[in-house]
Amino acid sequence: MNEPKIKIINLHKSFDTKKILTGVNLDIYQNETFVIIGGSGTGKSVLIKHIVGLLKPDKGDIVIDGESIVNMEKSEIIKFVRKFGYVFQGAALFDSMNIEKNIRFGLERFYDYSEEQMRDIVKEVLSRVGLEGIEKKMPSELSGGMRKRVAVARAIALKPEILIYDEPTTGLDPVLSDSISNLMIKVKKEYNVTSVVITHDMKNAYKTADRIGMLYKGEIIGVGNKEEIMNTDNPVIKQFIEGNSEGPIEF
Amino acid sequence: MNLFKRINESKIIFRIGEIFIFGFEALLNIFKKPFEKKEILKQMYEIGVSSLPVVSLTSLFTGMVFSLQTYLGFKKLGAEVYSASVMGVSLAKELVPVLVGLMVAGRVGAAIAAELGTMKVTEQIDALFTMGTDPVKFLASPRLTAAAIMLPVLVIYGDIIGLSGAYIVDVLIMGMNYNNFYDTLMVHFEVWDIITGLIKAFSFGIIIASVSSYYGMKTEGGAEGVGKATTFAVVTSSVVILIADFVWGKILPFTLKG
Ligand SMILES: Nc1ncnc2c1ncn2[C@@H]1O[C@H](COP(=O)(O)OP(=O)(O)OP(=O)(O)O)[C@@H](O)[C@H]1O
Ligand SMILES: [Mg+2]
Numbered sequence: 001m002n003e004p005k006i007k008i009i010n011l012h013k014s015f016d017t018k019k020i021l022t023g024v025n026l027d028i029y030q031n032e033t034f035v036i037i038g039g040s041g042t043g044k045s046v047l048i049k050h051i052v053g054l055l056k057p058d059k060g061d062i063v064i065d066g067e068s069i070v071n072m073e074k075s076e077i078i079k080f081v082r083k084f085g086y087v088f089q090g091a092a093l094f095d096s097m098n099i100e101k102n103i104r105f106g107l108e109r110f111y112d113y114s115e116e117q118m119r120d121i122v123k124e125v126l127s128r129v130g131l132e133g134i135e136k137k138m139p140s141e142l143s144g145g146m147r148k149r150v151a152v153a154r155a156i157a158l159k160p161e162i163l164i165y166d167e168p169t170t171g172l173d174p175v176l177s178d179s180i181s182n183l184m185i186k187v188k189k190e191y192n193v194t195s196v197v198i199t200h201d202m203k204n205a206y207k208t209a210d211r212i213g214m215l216y217k218g219e220i221i222g223v224g225n226k227e228e229i230m231n232t233d234n235p236v237i238k239q240f241i242e243g244n245s246e247g248p249i250e251f
Numbered sequence: 252m253n254l255f256k257r258i259n260e261s262k263i264i265f266r267i268g269e270i271f272i273f274g275f276e277a278l279l280n281i282f283k284k285p286f287e288k289k290e291i292l293k294q295m296y297e298i299g300v301s302s303l304p305v306v307s308l309t310s311l312f313t314g315m316v317f318s319l320q321t322y323l324g325f326k327k328l329g330a331e332v333y334s335a336s337v338m339g340v341s342l343a344k345e346l347v348p349v350l351v352g353l354m355v356a357g358r359v360g361a362a363i364a365a366e367l368g369t370m371k372v373t374e375q376i377d378a379l380f381t382m383g384t385d386p387v388k389f390l391a392s393p394r395l396t397a398a399a400i401m402l403p404v405l406v407i408y409g410d411i412i413g414l415s416g417a418y419i420v421d422v423l424i425m426g427m428n429y430n431n432f433y434d435t436l437m438v439h440f441e442v443w444d445i446i447t448g449l450i451k452a453f454s455f456g457i458i459i460a461s462v463s464s465y466y467g468m469k470t471e472g473g474a475e476g477v478g479k480a481t482t483f484a485v486v487t488s489s490v491v492i493l494i495a496d497f498v499w500g501k502i503l504p505f506t507l508k509g
Binding site: 053082084086092093106109158 | 373374381
């Protein structure tokens, strides 16, 4: 196989004395959708925040497109992370700006688009996520599901190479969850992105994933494709995907 | 023992170091492109407009109360005609800058910490970062610039309102002759007195914006964390303003003479 797009090597991270990550190793390849599953509070968000340089590891390395990002200066990282689009757990729209300004934020700063081109881009990405005509609304006027879609629109407007989704379907009803899963599949096809997805919604995982890995006790275990995960003998993964409260997983 | 333990737990020494480094970083970023003019103007407007009522009230009543007390004090010595000379200098050099600083720390410092704190806990600050924008440069630096410009403006305004308050008490209520009021006010009043006040105000602006942005951007722990950050921002800004006022009093040569 060719070089991985994202390579995580022996990543360690503690907060005070609390060990969160204790040696994560993971390769994610160009154009694949990699889904990370794992229990609440196991450090999934912490892990992906390392990939974009929001957190610095205590030990280990992260290599993206052949470049190590852990020793980069803040100003270098800030430039580098423009490769990424990040859909946050709570959407993280700028609530002092309307939807149009949210989407234009990055466009205005990094591109020389004309006023008209920008308006077209905003219109286009909003229609991609199925939300035409909400340009002038404020984030507080939208429902949770709409906000997540706008967050996706804001991310894809900047044409990222890698899209990161932190629990894209958590807190949404089953129908809406499914529509977000479909949106993720569509975005992957149309924009040719590499995606990293965190979720504990197995339906969303099976639908979108090329490969799945589980974060458990600070490490990634049992990486495999959908079928391999569904038919796993690993008791921890088995317990998690079946949603049993009885089994080896400690709380 | 208990006190030492509490001081240690509040990590106050550590915090002061961090605030200093943070403020310095924000200060340096003011001079790097892009200059975020839109943000600066917006913040200047917010700081100026939101502070006007409280600065007006504080300055007016400080001017009135202080001129009344100096008038009565001097009257005991039979020298009430000279009271305006002391009053004017103290107002411009000390009372207006410090009280305006404290009031703005309460009003603007709290607003900055609450806004940035909310942005932090809802991951908007992380979102800025992942969209290729340095949050310190985009959020803290414009607030620093705006506060450093607006505090002197507010203090000049406060000086005028404070002296008007003094005029109301001395001339209109106590019946001092206007020419007399004006002449004694001007005997000791120098341009340096006003400049001293403005230098202080400038530094207070930087203090309020850096301390409050720091606490805002370091907020952890949801709505409760935002509340804590706001309190810490106001208390720390106020204490640092009082200390800075004393230090300025010792190092600015023209505060010592006359
Ligand atoms: N900045 C931080 N400082 C201290 N502890 C932190 C910090 N960020 C995360 N943690 C801790 O790390 C652990 C993992 O957090 P994380 O947010 O990654 O969990 P998660 O797997 O994403 O869970 P969830 O599914 O609930 O989002 C938690 O116990 C959390 O308290
Ligand atoms: Mg999380």
